[in-house]
Amino acid sequence: MRTYRELFQVPEFTPLFAAVSCMVAGGTVTGLALATLVFDRTGSALLAAVSMFGASFAQVIGATTLLSVGDHLPPRRTTVTLALVFAAAALALSLPGTSVPVALAIVLAVGFVNSIGGAVRWGLVSEILPEDGYLLGRSVLSMASGVVQILGNGVGAAVLHFVSPRAALVLSACLYLAGALVTRLGLTRRPARAAGRASVRQTWRVNRQLLSDRAVRRVYCGLWVPNGLVVGAEALFVPYAGASAGALFMAGALGMLVGDTAMGRFVPQRWRRVLITALPLLMAAPYLLFLLGPGIPEAVLLVGVASVGFSTSLLLQDRLVTLVPAEVRGQALGLHSSGMLTMQAVCAAVAGAVAGQLSPATTMALMAGLSVLVTAALAPGFRRRPEPVRTQTLTPKSSAIPRSPEA
Numbered sequence: 001m002r003t004y005r006e007l008f009q010v011p012e013f014t015p016l017f018a019a020v021s022c023m024v025a026g027g028t029v030t031g032l033a034l035a036t037l038v039f040d041r042t043g044s045a046l047l048a049a050v051s052m053f054g055a056s057f058a059q060v061i062g063a064t065t066l067l068s069v070g071d072h073l074p075p076r077r078t079t080v081t082l083a084l085v086f087a088a089a090a091l092a093l094s095l096p097g098t099s100v101p102v103a104l105a106i107v108l109a110v111g112f113v114n115s116i117g118g119a120v121r122w123g124l125v126s127e128i129l130p131e132d133g134y135l136l137g138r139s140v141l142s143m144a145s146g147v148v149q150i151l152g153n154g155v156g157a158a159v160l161h162f163v164s165p166r167a168a169l170v171l172s173a174c175l176y177l178a179g180a181l182v183t184r185l186g187l188t189r190r191p192a193r194a195a196g197r198a199s200v201r202q203t204w205r206v207n208r209q210l211l212s213d214r215a216v217r218r219v220y221c222g223l224w225v226p227n228g229l230v231v232g233a234e235a236l237f238v239p240y241a242g243a244s245a246g247a248l249f250m251a252g253a254l255g256m257l258v259g260d261t262a263m264g265r266f267v268p269q270r271w272r273r274v275l276i277t278a279l280p281l282l283m284a285a286p287y288l289l290f291l292l293g294p295g296i297p298e299a300v301l302l303v304g305v306a307s308v309g310f311s312t313s314l315l316l317q318d319r320l321v322t323l324v325p326a327e328v329r330g331q332a333l334g335l336h337s338s339g340m341l342t343m344q345a346v347c348a349a350v351a352g353a354v355a356g357q358l359s360p361a362t363t364m365a366l367m368a369g370l371s372v373l374v375t376a377a378l379a380p381g382f383r384r385r386p387e388p389v390r391t392q393t394l395t396p397k398s399s400a401i402p403r404s405p406e407a
Contacts, residue, residue, distance in 0.1 A: 003265075004136075004140070004265065006133070007129075007133060007136055007137055007140060010128060010129060010133070012128045012186065012187050012188065013128055013129065013137060014186070015182050015183065015185070015186020015187055016121075016124065016125070016128060016141075016183075016186070016187065017140065017141065017144060018179075018182045018186070019079065019083075019179045019180075019182045019183045019186070019187075020121060020141055020144065020145070020179075021144050021145075021148050021179075022175050022176070022178045022179035022182060023083060023086070023175070023176060023179040024144070024145045024148045024149060025148050025151070025172075025175045026086060026087075026090065026172040026173070026175035026176040026179065027086070027172075028148065028149050029155070029159070029168055029169075029171055029172040029175065030086075030090050030093070030169060030172040031051075032160070032168070033159075033160065033165040033166075033168035033169050033172065034051045034093055034103065034107070034165070034169065035051050036160055036165045036168075037051075037093075037103075037165035037166070037169075038051040038100055038103065038104075040165070041100060042100060051103065051104060051107055055107050055108065055110055055111025055114065058107075058108045058109070058110075058111030058112040058115070059111055059112075059114070059115045059337075059338040059341045059342055061112055061115070062111070062112045062113065062114070062115020062116065062338060072192050072202075073120070073192055074189065074190060074191060074192055075120050075123065075124045075127070075187075075190055075192075075330075076183060076184070076187045076188070076189055076190060077189075078116070078120050079117075079120055079121065079124070079180075079183045079187070080180045080183050080184050082113065082114065082116075082117050082120070083176045083177070083179045083180035083183065084176070084177070084180050085110070085113060086110060086114075086173075086176045087173040087174075087176035087177050087180070088173075089106050089109070089110045090169050090170070090172045090173035090176060091169070091170065091173045092106055093106055093169050094166040094167075094169035094170050094173070095166075096166070115334065115338050116334060117334075118333060118334040118336075118337030118338065119330040119331050119333060119334025119335075119337075120330060120334075122138070122317075122330065122333035122334070122337065123329050123330025123331075123333055123334075124187075124190075124330075125137050125138060125141070126321055126326075126329055126333075127190065131321075134317075134318060134321055135263070135264060135314055135315070135317075135318040136264045136265065138264070138314055138317055138318075139260045139261070139263055139264025139265070139311070139314050140264060142256075142260045142264075142313075142314065143257055143260045143261060143264070146253055146256050146257050146260070147257065149253070159171060203331070206328050206331050207331075207335060210324070210328070210331075210332055210335060213323075214381075215323055215381070216320065216323050216324065216332075218378055218381045218382070219316050219319055219320045219323065220320075220335070220336065220339060221374070221378055222276075222280070222312075222316050222375075222378050222382070223313060223316045223317070223320075223336050223339070223340055224336075224339045224340055224343040225343065225371070225374045226280045226283065226284060226371040226374050226375050227280075227283070227310065227313065227340060227343070227344070228340070228343030228344045228346065228347040229284070229347050229367045229368070229370050229371035229374070230283050230284050230287065230306070230309075230310075230367065230368065230371050231344040231347055231348060232344075232347030232348050232350060232351035232367045233287045233290075233351065233363070233364040233365075233367040233368055234248075234249075234252060234303075234348075235347075235348035235351050235352060236351055236352070236355055236360040236363060236364050237249060237303075239355060239360040240290070240299070240360040240361060240364065241296060241299065244296045247296060247300050248296075248299060248300060248303050251300045251301075251303045251304040251307070252303050252304070252306075252307040253307070254304055254307070255303065255304040255305065255306065255307025255308045255310075256307045256308070256310045256311070258308055259279075259307065259308035259309065259310055259311030260310075260311050260314065262308075262311065263275075263311040263314050263315065264314060272315050272318075273382070275312070275315060276312060276315045276316065276319070276382050277375065277378075277379040277382050279308075279309045279310075279311060279312035279315070280309060280312050280371070280375040281309070281372060281375055282305070282306065282308060282309035283306055283307070283308075283309025283310055283312065283371070284306070284309070284368040284369075284371035284372045284375070285306070285368065285372065286302040286303070286305050286306040286368075287302070287306060287364050287365060287367070287368030288365050288368050288369060288372075289302055289365075290302070290361045290364045290365050290368075291361060291362065291365040293361055313340075317333065317336065320332055320333065320336065321333075347367065351363055351364075351367055354366065
């Protein structure tokens with residue numbers, strides 16, 4: 001599967017695309033509106049940031065307790081239920097009597113529950129599309145998420161200019177409800193991917209087995225660490241560029257869009273083994289030049305070029321799908337999503353703390369340099385060709401993951 005026409009001819013991909021777009025839009029508007037509301041009430045930039053990004057920290061808790069649920073529940077019903085929970089949370093946040101501590105508690109609870117969202121959605125992509133269509137489908141969904149986030153922030157800012165943050169939260173609830181409706185009407189009913197009962201013990205067991213496989217562990221490191229370190233550099237755009245930081249963020253979004261489009265549609269299979277190590281270097285190397293203190297036009301160009309390198313995530317996810325048995329594929333992809341968001345949040349916090357001692361430019365270059373070193377350390381293992389492992393039915397009592405040839 002190589003063309004967008006072939007992709008959207010798959011009957012269920014279009015409703016999945018629409019549902020994911022609605023939910024990403026809802027999350028974007030919710031974060032912006034809540035951060036504005038919290039800042040207006042408290043004047044605290046820290047609380048505003050926690051209200052916008054705190055859900056990412058809760059993902060790691062969900063990743064260690066709930067992820068196995070993603071493979072043990074029917075995907076359509078679970079996706080609809082999650083959308084309804086998010087809509088209810090947005091409406092609760094919009095109520096005048098909701099205090100800031102309660103609002104932050106809701107944000108953390110939503111992040112905790114949403115830790116299974118990635119497991120369900122990305123596992124569903126691998127069921128809806130044939131194996132050779134996963135990378136293209138995932139790239140299109142990544143592109144859609146990026147575009148929707150840009151538009152969501154723009155529309156959200158415009159809405160907040162004319163109405164209150166509480167009204168914007170009601171709008172986000174409507175977007176979640178639209179996602180639930182599209183999912184219910186557009187996707188077919190499917191059984192759970194794995195038999196047995198999900199549990200915290202099962203989550204721990206499968207996570208431990210995933211991370212004990214050398215080839216799978218290497219993929220997770222490639223997905224989480226270089227990416228997180230570069231996002232740490234991006235977290236310093238505001239201290240570096242001040243009022244011009246928006247131009248850097250837009251350049252980053254555009255670069256990611258270009259990279260995802262090229263990787264999903266135009267890059268041939270034979271190039272992927274080379275690009276899987278070259279793209280992470282592209283993602284980090286331009287930030288080393290921030291040591292020279294580039295002006296805003298030069299910084300915009302550097303950020304745009306670097307962000308093309310984020311498309312390496314698609315290649316690594318494709319390799320992960322190849323290495324992992326189908327019965328735990330949703331949990332494996334969910335662990336990637338939760339780990340990535342957590343690492344990004346941690347690296348952003350570390351970069352902010354280091355920038356308090358060094359200059360933002362120096363810290364950005366430092367984070368990029370660490371990313372380059374990690375990529376260089378991981379590169380030898382990625383030069384081997386991945387081979388599918390034997391599929392094995394996993395149960396709570398017997399869930400050994402077959403070792404890959406790379407282990």
